[in-house]
Amino acid sequence: MRATGFLSFYDRFATAPMLVLITREEHVSLDNAVQLVTVYVLLYALGQPVWGLLSDRLGRLRVLRLALVGALVGSAASVAAPGFAALLAARAVTGLFVGSLFPSMLTIVGDSYDGAARAREISSLQTFTALGTTVATLAAGALAVWWDWRVVFAVTAVGAAVFLVLLRRVRLPDGGGTRRDIRSAFTAWPLWTYGLGVLEGAILLGILTYIVPALERDGVSTELAGVLGATYGVGIIGGACLAKRTVARVGRTVMIAIGSATLFVAFLLASLSQSVVPLTVTAVLIGTSNAFLHSSLQGWATDVAPTARATTVSVFVCSAFLGSAAATGVTAGLTRHGYGPVFAATCVATVMLAVLAVGSHAAWSRRRTG
Template sequence: MRAAGFLSFYDRFATAPMLVLIIKEEGVSLYSAVQLVTVYVLLYALGQPVWGLLSDRLGRLRVLRLALVGAVLGSVASVAAPGFAALLVARAVTGFFVGSLFPSMLTIVGDSYTGAARAREISNLQTFTALGTTVATLTAGALAVWVDWRVVFAVTAVGAAAFLVLLRRVRLPAGGGTRHDVRSAFTAWPLWTYGLGLLEGAILLGILTYIVPALERDGLSTELAGVLGAMYGVGIIGGAHLAKRTVARVGRTVMIGIGSATLFVAFLLASLSQSVVTLTVTAVLIGTSNAFLHSSLQGWATDVAPAARATTVSVFVCSVFLGSSAATALTAGMTRHGYGSVFAATCAATVVLAVLAVGSHAVWSRRTGPIGASRTQV
């Protein structure tokens, strides 16, 4: 399960480091090459609700196998693409299928674990997704230069095929008699978590995009800026370790508060100074916040509508991606004269997120009574 999370984030972040090489080999413009990332992320995000609905209707393993078959075919098509247009289509298809892997894993965790055990498994899953992100960021470009950029996509094909073989022996725990009701994914509390996902995605992932460009503006090479920006993954790994040790003691509401405070400090530092040291620390703190804040909101999403868990998780993930894209689009014009104003505005938005997320989760926990009180440990 954790390795599948690694693979999904490896494939998602592997294309960007290879864009310069693809531009040279395929003879396309930078604008065209960037579309490889754009169409992948777009299909990745828009496919989330589809996979969630199918998972609640058809079952977790059936949908997971279908997604892995699609990931194999899409990756093989990426390797064999005879031209840029074919490669663009292949990456879009791959993004659609790979987009099912992480929400499927998150849903299975929600089905299989309760209480603090669920929180620990979500943290473990986050650790492996962070490793996937870091490995892709640091090695995809090198593999493309030393061997061939097609090898990077071949890794996904081999990995997905291996998981298909392993899944033949997997049996999921019984669902405990939970009645499936997809409509429950669109009641008040799930809709509220989707709204929080939009805001959190905008702040945490959308503005994270500017860390590497801000480092390059300070005079660093693209390679070194990428390495320092990848400290975000180090923050997630370290934060996940801390989160696993903390969650059983303080509960989810406090975890959301800790993550929000960490995110506030990260962007406060970045708004005051865009030095190399400060931005590197900011990247680490954003990763640490991810381990506390994002994992807690994900845990809430697995719990807020048990009768439609896969749908709820998938729509939440989609909301996070849409928020990330919207933030980048809305703030792009603010970067013409530097990044300080973007980080300052994000710092203020983090306060709003903290108040809404901490306050609403506390209310939800009280209203769900003894069950909710135990779930606060998730």
């Protein structure tokens, strides 16, 4: 399960480091090459609610196997693509199917664990997704230069094939005897978590996009800026190890508060100075916040509508993606004269997120136990 999480984030972040090389070999402009990432992320996000509905209707393992088959076919087609148009179509298909993998893992964790054990498993899963992100960020470009960019996509195809074989031995209680009520995923509390997902995705994932460009604006080379930006993954890994030890002692509401406070400090540092050290520390702290805040909100999404867990988790993930896209779209024009004002505004938004998330989760917990 954790290795599947690794594979999904490896494939999601593997294309961007190879874009310049692909432009040369496929004889397309960089603007066209960027579409490889755009269509992938678009299909990745839009497919989330569909996969959730299918998982609640058909069962977890069926959807997981279907997603791995699609990832295998899409990645193999990416390797064999005879031209850029075919590659673009193959990456779109791959994004659609890979998009099901991580929500499926979260749903299975929600079905299989409760309380602090669930939080620890989500943290472990996050550790492996962070490793996938880091490996893709650091190694995909190197593999493409040393061998061929097609090798990077072949890794996903091989991984999907291996996991399909391993899944033949796996048995899950795919909802036998469990009542499914898809409508419960669209009641008041789930809708509230989706709204928080949009806001958190905007802050944590959307504004994170500006760390590497801000480093480059400060005079750091593109290669070094990418390495320093990848310390975000180091923050997730370290934060996940710390979160696993903390959650049983303090509970999810306090975890959300810790993650929000960490995120506030991260963007406060970035707003005060956009030089190498503050921005690198910011990247690490955003990763640490991800391990506390994002994993806690994801855990809440697995709890808030148990009879439609897969649908709820998938819509929450989609909400975070939509928030990320909205944040970059709204703030892109504000960065022409520097990134400080954007980071400062994000500090204010983080305070709002903290008040809303901590307060509402505390209220939900009281209502649930009461």
